[in-house]
Amino acid sequence: MSQRIVIDPVTRIEGHAKITIELDDTGQVTDARFHVTEFRGFEKFCEGRPLFEMPGITARICGICPVSHLLASAKTGDAIMAVTIPPAAQKLRRLMNLGQMVQSHALSFFHLSSPDLLLGFDSDPAKRNVFGLIEANPDLARKGIRLRQFGQEIISLLGGKRIHPSWSVPGGVRGPLTIEARDQIKANLPEAFETVGIAFDILKGYIRDHAGDLQIFGNFPTLFLGLANSGSTWEHYDGFLRIVDSTGNIIADELDPNDYKSFLGEAVEDWSYLKFPYYKPFGYPEGIYRVGPLARVNLCRTMGTPRADAELEEFRLATHGAHNSSFLYHYARLIEILASLERIEEMVSDPELQSSRLRAQAGINCLEAVGVSEAPRGTLFHHYKVDENGLIEKMNLIIATGQNNLAMNRTVAQIASHYISGKQITEGMLNRVEAGIRAYDPCLSCSTHAAGKMPLQIQLVDADGTILDEVIRG
Amino acid sequence: MAVKTLTIDGTLVTAQAESTVFDAAHEAGIFIPSLCRLEGVTTTGSCRLCLVEIEGSNRLMPSCILKVDEGMQVRTDTPRLREYRKMIVELLFAERNHTCAVCVANHNCELQDLAKSVGIDHVRYEYTFPKAEVDITHERFGVDHNRCVLCTRCVRVCDEVEGAHTWDISGRGTNSRVITDMNQPWGDAQSCTSCGKCVQACPTGALFKQGSTVAEMQKDRTQLEFIVTAREKKQWIG
Secondary structure, eight states, X not given: OOEEEEEXXXXXXXXXXXEEEEEOTTSOEEEEEEEEOOOOOHHHHTTTSBGGGHHHHHGGGOSSSHHHHHHHHHHHHHHHXXXXXXXXXXXXXXXXXXXXXXXXXXXXXXXXXXXXXXXXXXXXXXXXXXXXXXXXOHHHHHHHHHHHHHHHHHHHHHHSSSSSXXXXXXXXXXXXXXXXXXXXXXXXXXXXXXXXXXXXXXXXXXXXXXXXXXXXXXXXXXXXXXXXXXXXXXXXXXXXXXXXXXXXXXXXXXXXXXXXXXXXXXXOOTTOSSOEEEEGGGOTTTTOEEOSHHHHHHHOSBOSSHHHXXXXXXXXXXXXXXXXXXXXXXXXXXXXXXXXXXXXXXXXXXXXXXXXXXXXXXOOOOSEEEEEEEETTEEEEEEEEEOTTSBEEXXXXXXXXXXXXXXXXXXXXXXXXXXXXXXXXXXXXXXXXXXXXXXXXXXXXXXXXXXXXXXXXXXXXXXXSOEEEEEEEO | OOEEEEEETTEEEEEETTOBHHHHHXXXXXXXXXXXXOTTSOOOOOSOTTEEEETTXXXXXXXXXXXXXXXXXXXXXXXXXXXXXXXXXXXXXXXXXXXXXXXXXXXXXXXXXXXXXXXXXXXXXXXXXXXXXEEOOSSSEEEEGGGOOOOOHHHHXXXXXXXXXXXXXXXXXXXXXXXXXXXXXXXXXXXXXXXXXXXXXXXXXXXXXXXXXXXXXXXXXXXXXXXXXXHHHOOOOO
């Protein structure tokens, strides 16, 4: 008798989703799907609103990475105003994005994923969360929380608040980095560096002991997409788009984000609210590509800072081209935290960050534009069409997590096939399936279920829809 | 100069004979909430937030247009008044689409301040979610009908202070809208002098400067009183 296992909701991710696993008569996995069960509607209700409100409204899409939307939206606004923003404003936007990389990656690693790595995939689910981590290793948990706080503070010092600052606006930014704020960031940098070093030790230790996980957690060839620059150093704010293949060869380079529709398609499936973007020249679903930390690290030559480059070199020792295991998103994330900290250290002393020339003024000089930035989870596209007065006529947002949708589904299927057999299903096996999703750090909405409070419901359903067994956790 | 003595919330208050109860209360340091009232233009008594109880009468009276009287006993803060005021503000929220978090006037909004002062933590009435337009055809300013509370401050300030009478009201009841000239886009309204007094007068984010982003629209309403005082009394007092 065939069976279906439903994991609903998926825990320790940002947002609401469920996973279904289909089993055949012999209990072998035939299919597995990652369903995004929430619907937001931002693209629709922004229609008719003024362009200048867009950064503030679209930032509300997410409470974890509002800065990404703030930046992509403001950049779209810059293009519609047809202005080059003041140099200081660009530097400040970069600084805020680096702060966000640190806080979001720290959240992903310490709050959401480290319980699996440190306490074990099969450990008690009631304690396999950040509170369990606090109990088991309070000093480490505190350091992780403090690292996230460091990134959040940069956002807050620039934008006035940690979440949803409406600071980056079409034309520039609303305020500089004050001297006091600069000194506060400088003072907290050493501790942040120390914590990321500890995180590297934890992850490298885990990989040494569990090398097999790399083969199972989403290990398959795909394309990788992200922002790049002419120097091929790690890019997170501007530049052009680059696509590399699974061996690291450049497939397409210097792609203009404004032309994204010519090379990116969006497929829709009736079982998920999340679209399935793909690389058009390769078709659907063969045009599967991944974005985010792993993609960014795979498609740059150097990180551009010494300590991060040393880590990148070590990361690449194992492979000659691109890394294909999604488990290594965790690794790439740590390299990006380190690179962000080094760049913050470099740029924070720049006196231009105290400039008062921060905002270009202009009206509506262009009726359509695309703005792109690198969110912690990957490349984010905002595409607006406005009327001649600046009211939004049409909006299309391509979110990083959406672009990883195909890869997340394939990851779920790969892990499920490896670990699950209908004869004996344990909670720890299902947790590994969830962890496959967590590696991508998907951001499905503006809510965080980091506390492990959400129950995990697993149903075994036969082909007729009869529930054969049910396990409820939480 | 004739004066009247009255009691407001148990306090004996002396006020000039032509003074309103609202002004007399404020002179005496007694706060009465209001929304449509604006210093420098005529009062209309339309928002009903400044209603007070008068001893000997069951009718609630708008204090902004009620003249003081000898021996009058006024109560400005009773359970009945508090309930009605709360109800009025909740109905204002339910009637249009007010989203403070992403509004240009967030933290600088009289409606938001009122909601706080009357203790609103949720709205008990069903939101009507009307389809309301945003008009940003004017070169410098914009009007978002989603945020308009129909206080008519813009209508009065444009007519009485600037003298242009660009603003007016069309429609009836919940279909009422502030309009410019003959219900044309603001950018086409020839009578508009682009002085911006209406924007300063507006209590919410309904009228705003073009290019404003979230919480950026600060308004200076004392400027209007300054202009009126300067013109009528030839006194330039800041």
